[in-house]
Structure formats: C-alpha cells, structure tokens
Amino acid sequence: MLTGKRVKIKAKGKIFEGIVMPSFTGNLVLKLDSGYNAGFCEYELIEVLEEVKTQIRGAEISKREDLPNVKIISTGGTIASRVDYRTGAVTSQFTAEEIISDVPEIAEICNVDAELLYNILSENMKPNNWIELARRVYEALKKYDGVIITHGTDTMHYSASAVAFMLSTPKPVVFVGAQRSSDRPSSDAAMNLLCSAKLSISDVGEVLVCMHGSTSDDFCYAHRGVKVRKMHTSRRDAFHSINAKPVARIDYPSLNVEWLSWRFKRGERDLKLFDKLEEKVVLIKFFPGLGSDLIEYFHSKGYRGFVIEGTGLGHVSTDWIETLKKICEDSIVVMTSQCLYGRICDRVYDTGRDLLKAGVIEGEDLLPETALIKLMFLIGNYGIEKAKKLVKINLVGEIESRSDY
Amino acid sequence: MLTGKRVKIKAKGKIFEGIVMPSFTGNLVLKLDSGYNAGFCEYELIEVLEEVKTQIRGAEISKREDLPNVKIISTGGTIASRVDYRTGAVTSQFTAEEIISDVPEIAEICNVDAELLYNILSENMKPNNWIELARRVYEALKKYDGVIITHGTDTMHYSASAVAFMLSTPKPVVFVGAQRSSDRPSSDAAMNLLCSAKLSISDVGEVLVCMHGSTSDDFCYAHRGVKVRKMHTSRRDAFHSINAKPVARIDYPSLNVEWLSWRFKRGERDLKLFDKLEEKVVLIKFFPGLGSDLIEYFHSKGYRGFVIEGTGLGHVSTDWIETLKKICEDSIVVMTSQCLYGRICDRVYDTGRDLLKAGVIEGEDLLPETALIKLMFLIGNYGIEKAKKLVKINLVGEIESRSDY
Numbered sequence: 160m161l162t163g164k165r166v167k168i169k170a171k172g173k174i175f176e177g178i179v180m181p182s183f184t185g186n187l188v189l190k191l192d193s194g195y196n197a198g199f200c201e202y203e204l205i206e207v208l209e210e211v212k213t214q215i216r217g218a219e220i221s222k223r224e225d226l227p228n229v230k231i232i233s234t235g236g237t238i239a240s241r242v243d244y245r246t247g248a249v250t251s252q253f254t255a256e257e258i259i260s261d262v263p264e265i266a267e268i269c270n271v272d273a274e275l276l277y278n279i280l281s282e283n284m285k286p287n288n289w290i291e292l293a294r295r296v297y298e299a300l301k302k303y304d305g306v307i308i309t310h311g312t313d314t315m316h317y318s319a320s321a322v323a324f325m326l327s328t329p330k331p332v333v334f335v336g337a338q339r340s341s342d343r344p345s346s347d348a349a350m351n352l353l354c355s356a357k358l359s360i361s362d363v364g365e366v367l368v369c370m371h372g373s374t375s376d377d378f379c380y381a382h383r384g385v386k387v388r389k390m391h392t393s394r395r396d397a398f399h400s401i402n403a404k405p406v407a408r409i410d411y412p413s414l415n416v417e418w419l420s421w422r423f424k425r426g427e428r429d430l431k432l433f434d435k436l437e438e439k440v441v442l443i444k445f446f447p448g449l450g451s452d453l454i455e456y457f458h459s460k461g462y463r464g465f466v467i468e469g470t471g472l473g474h475v476s477t478d479w480i481e482t483l484k485k486i487c488e489d490s491i492v493v494m495t496s497q498c499l500y501g502r503i504c505d506r507v508y509d510t511g512r513d514l515l516k517a518g519v520i521e522g523e524d525l526l527p528e529t530a531l532i533k534l535m536f537l538i539g540n541y542g543i544e545k546a547k548k549l550v551k552i553n554l555v556g557e558i559e560s561r562s563d564y
Numbered sequence: 565m566l567t568g569k570r571v572k573i574k575a576k577g578k579i580f581e582g583i584v585m586p587s588f589t590g591n592l593v594l595k596l597d598s599g600y601n602a603g604f605c606e607y608e609l610i611e612v613l614e615e616v617k618t619q620i621r622g623a624e625i626s627k628r629e630d631l632p633n634v635k636i637i638s639t640g641g642t643i644a645s646r647v648d649y650r651t652g653a654v655t656s657q658f659t660a661e662e663i664i665s666d667v668p669e670i671a672e673i674c675n676v677d678a679e680l681l682y683n684i685l686s687e688n689m690k691p692n693n694w695i696e697l698a699r700r701v702y703e704a705l706k707k708y709d710g711v712i713i714t715h716g717t718d719t720m721h722y723s724a725s726a727v728a729f730m731l732s733t734p735k736p737v738v739f740v741g742a743q744r745s746s747d748r749p750s751s752d753a754a755m756n757l758l759c760s761a762k763l764s765i766s767d768v769g770e771v772l773v774c775m776h777g778s779t780s781d782d783f784c785y786a787h788r789g790v791k792v793r794k795m796h797t798s799r800r801d802a803f804h805s806i807n808a809k810p811v812a813r814i815d816y817p818s819l820n821v822e823w824l825s826w827r828f829k830r831g832e833r834d835l836k837l838f839d840k841l842e843e844k845v846v847l848i849k850f851f852p853g854l855g856s857d858l859i860e861y862f863h864s865k866g867y868r869g870f871v872i873e874g875t876g877l878g879h880v881s882t883d884w885i886e887t888l889k890k891i892c893e894d895s896i897v898v899m900t901s902q903c904l905y906g907r908i909c910d911r912v913y914d915t916g917r918d919l920l921k922a923g924v925i926e927g928e929d930l931l932p933e934t935a936l937i938k939l940m941f942l943i944g945n946y947g948i949e950k951a952k953k954l955v956k957i958n959l960v961g962e963i964e965s966r967s968d969y
Contacts (some may be wrong), residue, residue: 282879282915284852313875314852392877392906444849444873446936447689447719456861468849471718472797474687501797510687531851 161187165209170202188344198344220259222270227304227360229269231258232295234277234288234318236311238337238348253278261341262349268356268414272303281311281318281336286436286535289321296322296332297432305331305359307352312336312389312397315368319384320529323366323555324536327431331359332366334384338395347371347395354379354409361416365423365555367406371395380405383420385529385557388499401499402524403559423556435539440464442531444497445475451482463490463543464534467519468527471496473503474510480517487518491538491547495522495530520550523558533557566592570614575607593749603749625664627675632709632765634674636663637700639682639693639723641716643742643753658683666746667754673761673819677708686716686723686741691841691940694726701727701737702837710736710764712757717741717794717802720773724789725934728771728960729941732836736764737771739789743800752776752800759784759814766821770828770960772811776800785810788825790934790962793904806904807929808964828961840944845869847936849902850880856887868895868948869939872924873932876901878908879915885922892923896943896952900927900935925955928963938962 161179168175168187175197177189186198222228233239233253253275259266276295277288292308299306310318319334326332335355337348347370355369358381366384373396382400391397400406404420439462443453454465465486469475473494475483483492494503494514502524505511515521522530533554537546553560566584573580573592580602582594591603627633638644638658658680664671681700682693697713704711715723724739731737740760742753752775760774763786771789778801787805796802809825844867848858859870870891874880878899880888888897899908899919908926910916920926927935938959942951958965 280879280882280913280915282852282875283881283883285881286853313877313879317852389876389903390905392901392903392908394906397903397906438853441854442849442851444847445687446847446933447687447722448691448843449846453861456858470687471794474685474718476688476690477685478688496797498794498797498802500795501799501802503797508685510685528851 161207164207166204167206167208168199168202168204170199174205175199176208186344196341196344196346220256220266227269228302229271229305229307229356229359230299230303231255231271231273231307231309232292232299233273233275233309234281234284234292234311235279236281236309236336237340238309238335238351239278240340258352262352264353265356268353269304269360274299281314284314284318286321286438289318289325290434290436292318293322293325293432293434297326297430300328300330300332300430303330305333307355307359308332308334309352310334310336312338312370316384316387316389316398317528317532319366319368319387320532320557321436321536323384323557324533325433325436326366327428328366329364329426329428329430331361331363331425333359333381334366334368336370338371338393338397345395347376350376350411351379353414354411357409357414357416358407361407362425363406363422364425364427365406368398369409370398372405372408376411378411379409381407381409383556385555386526388526388528401526402501403556433536433540436535437464437538438535440466440531440534440538442466442468442527444468444527445470447476451479454479454482454486458486458490464538464546465490465492466522466527466530466534467492467494468497469494471498472501472507472511473505473514473521474508475514477510477513480513483514483519484517489543491534491543491550492519493522493525493530493534493550494519495525495527497527499526520547523551525557529557566612569612571609572611572613573604573607573609575604579610580604581613601746601749601751625661625671632674633707634676634710634712634761634764635704635708636660636676636678636712636714637697637704638678638680638714639686639689639697639716640684641686641714641720641741642745643714643740643756644683645745663757667757669758670761673758674709674765679704686719689719689723691726691843694723694730695839695841697723698727698730698837698839702731702835705733705735705737705835708735710738712760712764713737713739714757715739715741717743717775721789721792721794721803722933722937724771724773724792725937725962726841726941728789728962729938730838730841731771732833733771734769734831734833734835736766736768736830738764738786739771739773741775743776743798743802750800752781755781755816756784758819759816762814762819762821763812766812767830768811768827769830769832770811773803774814775803777810777813781816783816784814786812786814788961790960791931793931793933806931807906808961838941838945841940842869842943843940845871845936845939845943847871847873847932849873849932850875852881856884859884859887859891863891863895869943869951870895870897871927871932871935871939872897872899873902874899876903877912877916878910878919878926879913880919882915882918885918888919888924889922894948896939896948896955897924898927898930898935898939898955899924900930900932902932904931925952928956930962934962
C-alpha cells in the first residue's frame with residue numbers, strides 16, 4: 160500500500176514527485192506539490208520518500224498584517240470532503256490549517272479563518288439552513304474583509320439566491336464548490352478555492368458563485384448568485400449565468416480579475432440582514448396533461464406563494480386559468496419559463512393575456528429557482544400584498560432590464 | 565389603409581415591391597416576392613399597384629410526377645396562423661394552395677397535400693392529442709414519402725417525443741414551428757418550412773424537429789425528437805439538442821442537407837403504430853424544502869409512473885427515500901436531472917446509492933420531458949413491470965450510450 164506515502168515515479172518520460180492518494184480506478188493518483196492531483200496508468204516507481212503525517216500541525220499559521228482577512232464557512236459537499244491520506248476515509252474536519260495545508264497558495268492571498276457550519280450533502284439543504292447560513296455570514300462580515308462559503312454544487316444556486324436576498328452586503332460573499340472531489344486527478348477544488356479567495360478580497364459587494372469557466376484549468380467565472388444555475392450533472396464548468404453575463408472572470412494561475420458586467424462595488428451597500436423566509440412557497444413545472452388540482456392541493460395546505468414553470472413565453476393550458484384566478488385572490492402566482500433562457504411575455508398570445516387577467520404576474524427574466532427563493536423572501540419579510548408589488552422590481556440583480564441573451 | 569394592397573416604395577435608396585401586411589408597430593411591413601417580410605420605418609410610397617385577392621384560386625395546383633409527395637398536417641401554433649391580407653385577422657384555414665401561395669418555393673421540392681388536424685395553441689396539447697396525431701401520421705405514411713407536422717413551439721418537443729415513441733417510421737416525420745408569426749419582418753416560418761420540406765424527402769426514417777440553427781437566416785437544424793428542448797422563450801434558434809448532436813444541418817437557401825450524427829435511414833424500420841399512452845404519469849421537479857407528500861398525493865390518485873427532476877447527478881433530499889421506497893413497490897420511479905445536460909449517476913454519493921436501493925431507476929441522459937413521455941408510452945403499451953426493464957434501454961435514440969456533451 161503506497162497510499163499516504165510520498166513517492167518519486169517516472170511516467171511519460173518525466174519524473175514526478177507527490178503524495179499517493181486513495182484511488183478507486185486502479186490508477187496511481189499523485190497529489191503534486193502544486194496542489195494538483197495527477198493520475199498515472201503506466202509508471203515506474205523510483206523511490207518511496209516518506210510517510211506523510213495525517214495530523215497537520217495546528218497553531219503554526221501566523222497571520223500576515225499586510226493581507227486581508229477572509230472567513231471560510233463550510234457547509235459540506237464535495238469541496239469540503241477531505242481524504243485522509245493514510246486511511247482513504249473521507250473526513251469532515253475543516254480547519255484553516257487543513258485548508259492551507261491542502262492549498263498553500265491561499266496563504267499568499269489572504270489570512271484565513273475557517274468555520275464548520277454544516278457537513279451535509281447540498282440536496283439536504285432546507286430553507287432553515289439558509290437562514291442560519293445568512294446569519295453566520297452577516298456576523299462574519301462585521302469582522303472580515305470577505306466571506307467564502309464552501310457548498311455542495313447540487314443546490315448551491317438555491318443557497319446563493321437565498322443569501323443574496325436575505326443579506327445586503329458591502330463585501331464579497333463567495334460560494335464555491337467542486338464537481339470532482341480532491342482525491343480525483345481532475346479535481347477542480349483547489350483552483351476554484353484560489354479563485355474564490357481572490358474574489359473575496361476584490362472590489363465587489365455582492366453574493367457570487369465562483370466555479371470553473373471552462374473544462375480546462377484556465378479560468379473561473381464569478382456568477383451573480385441570483386442569475387446562476389447548475390447546467391450539467393458532471394462537467395467542471397457546470398455553472399452558467401442565465402439571462403446575464405457573468406460578473407467577472409478570474410484567470411488561473413494569474414488570478415487576475417476582469418469585470419464583465421455591472422456590479423455592486425465594495426462598500427456600496429450597507430450591511431443588513433433580513434432573516435425571514437416563508438417556507439410554504441412551491442415551484443411547479445407544467446407539462447401537457449398536468450391538472451391544476453396540484454395548485455389546489457398546495458393551496459389547501461396553506462401555501463400562498465406559487466411559482467409556475469410554464470412553457471415558452473409563460474403559458475399553461477387554458478383549463479388552468481379558472482383555478483389560477485381563484486388562487487390569485489389570496490396568493491401570489493409568478494410565471495417563469497421552463498425554457499430557462501429568455502423573458503416572460505404574456506401579452507402576445509391569448510393564453511398569456513388570460514393568465515394576466517387572472518392575476519398571474521410575469522416573472523420577467525427570473526430563473527424559476529430564483530423566483531421561488533424571491534417569493535420565500537418577499538412573503539416572509541413583507542407579506543403577500545407587498546410581495547405582489549416587489550416581485551417584478553429588481554432588488555439585487557435578479558432581473559435584467561433588457562434581455563440580450 | 566394600405567393593408568392587403570400591393571405597393572411600390574422607396575426606402576434606404578432602393579425600390580421595394582410587395583404586399584402590405586398588418587403591422588402592430590407602426591412600421592410598414594411588406595411581404596416581398598421572395599416570401600420574406602421586411603419592415604420599413606422610413607419610406608416613400610411610389611405606387612399602389614393592386615389589391616391582393618384574399619381567396620387564393622384552389623385546384624390550380626398541378627402535381628409534378630418527378631417530385632416526391634409530402635403530407636403537411638397542421639396542429640396550430642404560430643407557424644399555421646395566417647393573416648388575411650385585407651382584414652388583418654388571423655385565419656385558421658390551412659390548404660395546400662395557401663401554403664404554396666405563401667411559400668411558393670416549396671412546389672419545387674415536393675408535391676404538397678395539407679390537412680388541418682387541430683387549430684390549438686400548443687400549451688393546450690394533451691396526451692390524447694398525441695395519440696390522434698400519431699394515428700394520422702401513421703395513415704399518411706402509407707401513402708406519402710414524408711410527413712411534415714406544423715406545431716406551436718411551446719410543447720413541440722413533448723409532441724415530437726410522443727410521436728417518436730408511438731411510431732416506428734421508415735420515412736421522415738418532421739415537426740416544424742415558428743417563433744415569430746409570418747406578419748413579422750423577422751418571421752422564421754417560411755425558411756423553417758422549406759428546410760423541413762427538404763428534410764421530409766431526404767434519406768432519414770425518424771421523427772425530427774426542424775428549426776432555425778442560428779439567429780441568422782442561414783441554416784436550420786434537424787433535431788432528434790426525443791433529444792430536443794425549447795431553450796429560449798423568444799429566439800428563433802430556441803431549440804437545442806441536449807446530450808446529443810443534431811441529426812442534420814440544412815443550409816439556407818441552398819437547402820443542402822449535411823448529416824451530423826447517426827440516424828435511422830429511410831426504409832430501415834418498418835411502419836408500426838403503438839397508439840397507447842398512460843396519462844397518469846407525473847413529472848416532479850425537486851427543490852430544497854419540497855416534501856415527499858407530493859409523491860403520495862399523485863400515488864393516491866392512481867399514478868404509477870413518476871419522473872423526478874432531481875438535483876445534480878440525480879438527487880433528492882434524504883427524507884424522500886422512505887416514501888420512494890414504498891412507492892416503488894407498485895410504481896416506476898425514474899430519476900432525471902434539472903441540470904438537463906449530463907448523465908444521471910446515483911452511484912457516487914450516499915443519497916444516490918440510497919435511491920437505487922429504494923428502487924429508483926437512473927434515467928441515464930434522458931431529458932426529463934422525454935422520460936415523462938417514455939413512461940407514458942411504456943406503461944400504456946407494456947405495463948409497469950416491463951416498463952421497469954425497458955426504460956433504461958434505448959428505443960429510438962432517446963439514450964446516447966456515451967455522454968460527450
């Protein structure tokens with residue numbers, strides 16, 4: 160068993176040195192000194208150098224006064240999983256020492272403090288978790304120059320939307336994840352983390368998602384939390400800004416930040432927390448044959464916020480109109496599109512005009528997921544009637560005034 | 565009122581001649597002799613030439629023996645709407661004479677017969693409509709060399725999927741729509757129809773969707789009906805093949821067909837119709853906070869087919885597992901991803917492995933909408949148990965063996 164040992168090998172005519180990682184493919188996976196993992200299917204073992212200590216020395220990290228201070232809050236997910244080099248088991252510890260041990264370059268960018276908030280798979284996130292997360296970020300922003308949140312990628316865009324609505328922030332709040340865990344040669348964890356660190360000390364004051372911008376290790380995009388969506392199950396560049404440009408591009412390894420669109424700048428907004436979310440809001444995807452009794456089912460359970468993922472410009476079948484009209488009397492119904500790209504416009508066809516007459520509100524170019532969170536936020540903090548007025552107004556960049564995309 | 569009259573105008577230093585179309589923007593819209601519409605904001609009227617007859621002479625079309633015969637079945641939607649040149653009203657008539665009058669170039673490609681099946685907005689399509697449509701196409705394929713179905717774009721990919729599963733076809737069955745109606749200068753109706761006509765006489769034997777491939781009028785894509793999705797509310801190139809290459813590219817105006825992927829060729833399959841669909845199948849999009857009681861609600865109403873649009877590689881929150889396990893005893897549950905792009909893989913993380921143990925079936929790289937229709941088709945024709953075996957097997961190109969996309 161070489162796992163956990165530092166070795167020197169010859170492969171592809173070159174010499175490589177690194178720590179042997181657990182591998183499930185049969186290939187040799189080396190963690191190189193650059194922080195990257197590399198996989199080798201054919202190689203020649205030259206030397207076993209030493210065993211690596213599993214316990215990383217704590218309290219040895221001295222902070223540099225010339226660097227900004229960043230808080231990293233971990234919520235779990237692939238990026239936070241750490242493989243014990245000797246046992247191969249995934250550990251849930253999460254300390255600044257571990258981060259710096261894994262990705263030493265981060266210590267050149269900022270002083271890091273770490274906090275383990277959750278260790279859950281992101282598909283298990285609930286609105287209550289978002290409230291607790293927003294509160295923690297709010298507290299951290301009082302003391303730190305920026306906050307990074309490590310998060311599972313499955314629901315990262317839901318969480319980023321929630322924090323973006325709940326928190327008026329004068330500083331960067333950067334969600335970062337990984338599509339491939341750090342025991343895989345193709346892991347995106349280290350690069351995403353470094354780019355998010357650079358972003359967290361940059362001149363921006365909003366909630367962003369930082370992930371690979373291409374399938375190569377050449378740049379990350381910073382997406383606006385309320386305009387981003389996971390668009391691929393496995394690719395490292397799975398996250399895309401929808402109906403908006405990414406906010407920034409962070410080149411790697413230079414970590415040069417190029418701003419690509421308008422943004423809230425650092426210090427532009429005051430720090431404020433709105434920590435309520437109404438949980439009884441539902442997102443319903445329409446399809447041919449789905450009956451409107453589904454709306455009535457949720458209404459009878461006390462739901463008063465409805466986001467519909469309609470077809471095309473924002474349609475459902477005509478036999479839904481009567482139900483929607485009734486529901487709209489005491490509820491808010493927002494129309495979005497399962498096309499995802501483009502803007503809702505219910506003034507073109509008959510069905511759309513009937514929907515508007517029934518009281519349904521056009522969701523502009525809102526993503527269905529963002530509309531869901533926005534309704535949770537608006538109903539929770541302002542009630543139904545005010546929510547009806549605010550839902551079409553851009554609050555934190557979730558609605559672009561024109562759709563060029 | 566110039567509407568409906570043939571005029572000669574001067575604009576941008578050139579002379580234009582055409583029929584004045586109804587316009588809602590205040591601009592002058594001319595239908596040029598090329599079949600295209602052009603909008604003019606500044607122009608000088610030179611001459612009013614004549615009024616256009618609204619009634620187009622019938623029975624004057626002589627069929628050419630050297631051309632293939634194509635049946636066009638209209639189901640409604642933007643592409644089938646025809647504006648009466650004099651009144652500006654949208655008419656629902658649909659005859660071969662009208663088509664040839666609107667798009668005369670089609671008579672050079674094939675002999676056309678037309679049939680008005682429905683005149684409904686596509687958001688009002690129901691599974692029963694798909695059954696009737698499949699039957700009509702089946703009958704038409706006995707006599708014609710190809711079939712074109714004009715369809716509203718909102719649910720065209722659902723209908724194309726349904727016909728693709730219900731019909732084993734040795735000849736082309738081409739769905740075509742338009743994002744902009746023919747009274748708009750930017751209408752894509754004529755070009756899409758010409759490209760679909762060329763496709764309907766080509767060497768292919770499957771159900772395709774033919775729409776603009778770019779925002780210019782330079783080419784259309786033929787998408788496989790079971791791999792395509794409307795991905796933009798308004799763009800003319802709204803349709804995209806997901807997890808697959810388009811089947812063909814049809815250049816315009818040359819109408820040259822270039823095949824881009826594997827395909828069923830003309831004559832490769834026998835003509836067969838499976839005209840059953842189980843309507844009690846539901847597609848449920850998961851989001852953080854959605855309770856599994858929704859599954860139980862549909863189950864109690866007699867639903868036995870469930871497609872879940874999970875997160876990432878195919879996840880829902882852990883508290884759904886017990887319900888799913890129970891439901892799987894007498895139902896089929898297929899997992900797809902709201903990422904849309906990529907493949908389901910529930911063997912990577914704990915939640916996924918628990919889902920598999922509960923009896924949930926991985927939906928491979930199936931689109932959620934295609935998985936829904938596939939379940940309707942499989943349960944309707946084969947019952948639950950056989951459906952469980954067949955759902956992961958590629959039947960008509962809905963599952964690609966590798967995901968390179």
